[in-house]
Amino acid sequence: MAFEPPQRLVRALGELPEEARDTQWLGHLPELTEEALHRRQVVAQRVQAPGGRSSLVLLVRYADGTPAALKLAPPGARPDRELAALAHWGGFGAVRVLDSRHHETDGALLLERLHPEVSLRSLPDAKALLEACGTLRRLWVEPPPGHPFETVAERTARQGEALRTAPAEVRALADSALAVRAELTALPGEQLLLHGNFRQGKVLAGERAPWLTVGPDPLVGERAYDLARLVRDRLEDQMATSAGAAGARRRVHRLADSLEVDRDRLRGWTVFRAVESGVRALAAGRRGDAELLLEFAAWL
Incomplete structure (x- = not known):
């Protein structure tokens, strides 16, 4: 199957720091895809477009016509961790590994093939949030013994390095976000398996269940961190x-109360995650996105 990698994926990988870019993977993506299809004895139907910012998804079928989806991501995206999380959930609230x-x-x-064109974003916001909370409840479980996942403290410490060198125009917000993060991670808290990138667009309509989540960037920690990304949905x-x-x-x-999460911790993680995303968007030249994110963080 001849194809060009989706431009959204190409742009997103280009925004990564130079040392994190996997240009070799992107350059060999057509060949890697053909090899992956051949190994699994499935036939490509089409590329899911516009697709994700960190992976290529192909809609495929088995020889008997059974539909499926093939996802390829660069090694730096740690697809091994995604597999470990999906296997642990076993299809409960999440897409199933075939x-x-x-x-x-x-x-x-x-x-398994879901309906990529129908996510929770197709619903009115109030209904979408209700369904999203129900999905999150299923995902928040004890991690498997000897799991490979990083913790919330580890991930946010790494993200905090960029905040410490943020431009002067956002220095005050970055310092506030770092202070909030230090307070939130001062004491050990919940150690649950989290989706890591949960939002309405990551929950798709399915056949065996009305809604199933996809695309985790899994880690272990407290529920408030996972819920924080949902707060700024439809920003x-x-x-x-x-x-x-x-x-x-x-x-x-409203979201904290619906999932019995501490309001102040949810507000704190929402601020940190919005500022971190805003600083990253600013560094990538997406000033419009950055301004929205940073203004939202300032509101809280």
Whole structure:
């Protein structure tokens, strides 16, 4: 199957720090894809577009017509951790792994086919948040013994390095986010398996269950960290309302209460994650995204 890697993937990989870019993987992606298809004896139907920012997803089928999805990600994205999380969830609240026999060879994942064009973002926001919370409840379980996942403290310490060198224009917000992170990680807390990148667009319609999550960037830690990304979902819509900062705080309280998460910890992680994403967007030249994220963090 001849194809060009989706431009969204190419742009996203290009925004990574030079030492983190896997240009060799991207350059060989057509050949890697053909080899992965051949190993699993599946036939490509089409590339899922616009696709993700860290992987290529092909809609495929077995010889008997059974649909599936083949996902390829660069080694730096740690697809081994994604496989470990999906295997541990066993299809409960998440997409199911159909075949992992060749994963160590090429890092690809053969997954059940969901409906990529129908995510929770297709629902009104209130209904989408309700379904999202129900999905998160299923994912928050004890991690497997000897798991390969990093912790919230480890991931945010690494992310904090970029905040310490943030430009002067966002220095005050970056310092506030670092202080919040230090307070939140001062004492050991919950150690649950988290999705790591959970938002409405990561929950797709399925056949065996109405909604199933995809694309985890798994780690271990407290629920408030996982819920924080959901708080800023549909950010442009939130920013366009007249509710302003009061509306953002109400959203934090509503989500915290619905999942019995501490309000202050959810607010703190929401601030940290928004500032970290905003500084990263600024470094990548996405000033519009950065301004939205940083203004939202300032509201909280």
